[in-house]
Amino acid sequence: MTEAIMQLKKLVDESDNIVFFGGAGVSTESGIKDFRSVDGLYHQKFKYPPETMLSHSFYESHMEEFYDFYRTKMLALDAQPNAAHKKLAQWEREGKLKAVITQNIDGLHQKAGSREVLELHGSVLRNYCRRCGKFYGVEAVANSAGIPRCTCGGVIKPDVVLYEEGLDEQVMDKALDYIAHADVLIIGGTSLVVYPAAGLVRYYRGSKLVVINKDATGIDSSADLCINAPIGQVLSQL
Numbered sequence: 492m493t494e495a496i497m498q499l500k501k502l503v504d505e506s507d508n509i510v511f512f513g514g515a516g517v518s519t520e521s522g523i524k525d526f527r528s529v530d531g532l533y534h535q536k537f538k539y540p541p542e543t544m545l546s547h548s549f550y551e552s553h554m555e556e557f558y559d560f561y562r563t564k565m566l567a568l569d570a571q572p573n574a575a576h577k578k579l580a581q582w583e584r585e586g587k588l589k590a591v592i593t594q595n596i597d598g599l600h601q602k603a604g605s606r607e608v609l610e611l612h613g614s615v616l617r618n619y620c621r622r623c624g625k626f627y628g629v630e631a632v633a634n635s636a637g638i639p640r641c642t643c644g645g646v647i648k649p650d651v652v653l654y655e656e657g658l659d660e661q662v663m664d665k666a667l668d669y670i671a672h673a674d675v676l677i678i679g680g681t682s683l684v685v686y687p688a689a690g691l692v693r694y695y696r697g698s699k700l701v702v703i704n705k706d707a708t709g710i711d712s713s714a715d716l717c718i719n720a721p722i723g724q725v726l727s728q729l
Contacts, residue, residue: 492728495718500729502699502716507587508674511579512666512692513722514594516680516704520573520723523597524564546654554638554646561649565596566615566633572603574727575679580604590669594681594688596651609666611658611688617650658687670694679703679722683710 492500503509515525537560543549544560572580580603582588590607591600598616600608618627622645631647632639639647652658670676676695681704683689692700692710702714703722711717718725 496728502675506675509588510669510673511677512592513679514681517575521570523567523570547656572599574723576603578726592666609662613651618647620645621648667694675699677701683708
């Protein structure tokens with residue numbers, strides 16, 4: 492155990508008000524590709540940039556292509572929680588962790604047992620009909636061809652926040668409140684470049700800010716503890 496991980500263990504052991512803010516790097520150890528790393532989606536060749544294909548305007552104008560890309564690249568239904576997901580769920584059970592705030596849409600935190608999970612960008616596991624509002628599980632999209640349709644004939648849309656769409660204000664307010672009142676804030680597996688979600692960390696007022704990420708982030712210099720390593724690898728040692 493390195494000195495940095497020993498410091499992290501001490502912070503965790505002494506706190507009962509931890510909040511975790513995470514991104515795509517939390518799920519890469521479960522086999523789900525992120526966007527910006529060397530083998531991430533942004534470095535693969537598609538007809539359009541991934542950011543374009545996951546935008547609201549592309550969804551409206553190229554709906555069938557959107558669903559083809561979404562089913563192929565955004566659904567990883569066989570993925571299982573890794574050591575990071577499991578450790579966070581354990582801390583919650585022990586009364587140490589108050590909430591997981593995630594930019595991920597894969598549902599792995601809940602699969603690991605976490606209960607208070609604020610999904611800033613929604614979830615692939617929830618889908619709804621744009622016409623009648625009926626809710627569907629992920630299979631309705633995963634097992635469909637072309638544009639998935641409701642029994643009423645309406646389009647079934649994933650309950651995820653696309654580029655150009657606004658975040659849920661209630662979820663944002665709740666996340667902001669958790670962060671503002673946290674004793675320890677752990678930021679993990681995120682490059683902190685996707686706004687407005689990344690801007691939430693500015694509301695932390697404490698002095699125990701921990702950043703765990705493979706690559707450098709824009710707030711490393713203001714962190715009280717910074718560990719450059721895969722988050723599952725780090726948390727599995729605690």
